[in-house]
Amino acid sequence: MDKLHPNDAFELGNQFRDTAMALGDWRIGNRAILTKAQWDELDEQEIRLLNMASRIYTCAVDLVLLDSQVAVVQLRSSVKAARYAVQHIATLKEALDLASALILFAAAVSSGNVATIPAAIVAVNDAAAAILQQQGQGSEGA
Amino acid sequence: MPRPVHIGRVFFRVFAISLVAVAVSGCANFDAVKKFATLSSNAANHAALTRDYIAALDRRKQYQPSVFHAELEAQKTRREAQQASLDVLQQTVVGYMRGLGELTTGEIRTFDKSLKDLGGSLNKATLLTSDEKEAIGALSTLLARRATAIYRQNEIKKLIRDGNQPLQEIIKATRKIVTRGIYADLQVESTVVARYYDNFMLAPGNPMEPVAMALAREAKIEALGRVDSRIKDAQAYDVVLEKIAHGQQYLHEHVNMVGDEALNEQFSPYMEELRYAYRNLLEIAR
Numbered sequence: 465m466d467k468l469h470p471n472d473a474f475e476l477g478n479q480f481r482d483t484a485m486a487l488g489d490w491r492i493g494n495r496a497i498l499t500k501a502q503w504d505e506l507d508e509q510e511i512r513l514l515n516m517a518s519r520i521y522t523c524a525v526d527l528v529l530l531d532s533q534v535a536v537v538q539l540r541s542s543v544k545a546a547r548y549a550v551q552h553i554a555t556l557k558e559a560l561d562l563a564s565a566l567i568l569f570a571a572a573v574s575s576g577n578v579a580t581i582p583a584a585i586v587a588v589n590d591a592a593a594a595i596l597q598q599q600g601q602g603s604e605g606a
Numbered sequence: 607m608p609r610p611v612h613i614g615r616v617f618f619r620v621f622a623i624s625l626v627a628v629a630v631s632g633c634a635n636f637d638a639v640k641k642f643a644t645l646s647s648n649a650a651n652h653a654a655l656t657r658d659y660i661a662a663l664d665r666r667k668q669y670q671p672s673v674f675h676a677e678l679e680a681q682k683t684r685r686e687a688q689q690a691s692l693d694v695l696q697q698t699v700v701g702y703m704r705g706l707g708e709l710t711t712g713e714i715r716t717f718d719k720s721l722k723d724l725g726g727s728l729n730k731a732t733l734l735t736s737d738e739k740e741a742i743g744a745l746s747t748l749l750a751r752r753a754t755a756i757y758r759q760n761e762i763k764k765l766i767r768d769g770n771q772p773l774q775e776i777i778k779a780t781r782k783i784v785t786r787g788i789y790a791d792l793q794v795e796s797t798v799v800a801r802y803y804d805n806f807m808l809a810p811g812n813p814m815e816p817v818a819m820a821l822a823r824e825a826k827i828e829a830l831g832r833v834d835s836r837i838k839d840a841q842a843y844d845v846v847l848e849k850i851a852h853g854q855q856y857l858h859e860h861v862n863m864v865g866d867e868a869l870n871e872q873f874s875p876y877m878e879e880l881r882y883a884y885r886n887l888l889e890i891a892r
Contacts (some may be wrong), residue, residue: 470782470786471782471786474782474787474790475788477790478790481790481793481794481797484797485797488797488801488804489820492808494808496707496809498810499810500809500811503809503810504809506675507801507805508671510801511670511674511798511801514794514797514798514801515670515674515677515678515681517791517794518663518681518791518794519681521786521787521790521791521794522681522684522685522688522787522791523684524786524787525688525783542612544678545775561871570887575744579665
């Protein structure tokens with residue numbers, strides 16, 4: 465297990481921020497099919513993700529994460545997979561599932577509780593995979 | 607009375623030799639280092655940026671539902687705990703530059719003491735004429751100044767040599783915090799602000815009232831403009847730090863030229879760049 469360097473933490477913060485922005489774009493792009501309640505629910509998840517990004521920046525500045533034992537490569541690839549998946553979200557449920565998994569993941573990273581990170585990675589990967597699988601089936605069906 | 611005549615001959619021989627030595631060695635010129643140190647100590651001092659980084663969480667509250675305020679408050683507390691460390695980074699750069707600046711201008715106490723002691727001895731030297739005493743005093747001052755200059759030159763060189771690596775590391779760390787932490791966090795703030803107004807204008811079921819929409823658009827532009835100013839401030843401070851690091855590195859690489867007048871000219875492009883960067887920072891921060 466590599467140590468999480470502040471550079472990696474900053475990068476992770478960037479990825480959370482960018483993912484939140486991508487979710488926001490999806491929400492606005494799909495506003496015609498969303499109810500007010502759905503819109504608000506997704507909006508709250510975006511705020512959570514943005515706050516998580518800030519929290520991770522704060523952690524990185526503080527070098528709190530310097531000694532955290534986490535797999536940097538895994539962290540990066542999982543968030544990247546989530547970002548890729550955002551581009552293929554078809555339903556609100558997928559958007560919410562992905563956002564929830566990311567929030568769980570960010571919380572695990574910023575808490576420094578290494579034991580919770582693997583499960584959080586799995587959740588993000590699952591949510592991303594479900595979206596891509598759904599997309600694949602949609603393409604086949606079409 | 608042969609004794610005063612003997613002292614006078616010896617004295618004037620020494621005087622002549624010393625005068626030539628002083629003239630040949632010339633006067634050390636620390637202008638380049640002095641100006642750089644003074645400007646750098648002022649430019650590196652930007653405590654407002656740290657305060658702004660902490661205050662960001664309070665600003666964000668107005669754009670987020672109250673359910674998130676406790677979390678923002680907790681983050682603010684965490685940043686407040688970082689303030690002293692962040693200030694130390696800045697103050698270390700400022701302190702180094704002030705120390706460097708003081709070396710280029712300050713009097714050295716050791717030599718002050720020698721001069722005072724010499725003054726006392728001269729008063730007791732009853733066998734010298736007053737003209738001779740005056741001449742000895744003048745020469746001693748010249749020699750002491752030169753000796754002081756050499757001492758200062760060595761100290762300046764030593765400080766530049768020894769201080770370069772830690773200073774470069776401190777500046778690098780500060781720049782990383784500014785660009786990758788503070789700047790990136792301000793981008794989050796920008797997104798939070800934009801999201802807030804977009805929600806008002808685009809949320810399902812919101813009446814598309816033209817006047818309200820126009821006001822919201824205007825408010826959004828203003829709010830984003832304020833965040834943008836903060837982003838520019840962080841970027842400008844980063845450039846200032848970069849220029850300080852470049853200048854310091856140049857001095858380090860040409861440390862043997864410290865005291866040499868030719869350094870002034872060679873160093874002037876670095877000074878110009880730093881001056882320009884600092885002016886830009888001041889204009890943005892105004």
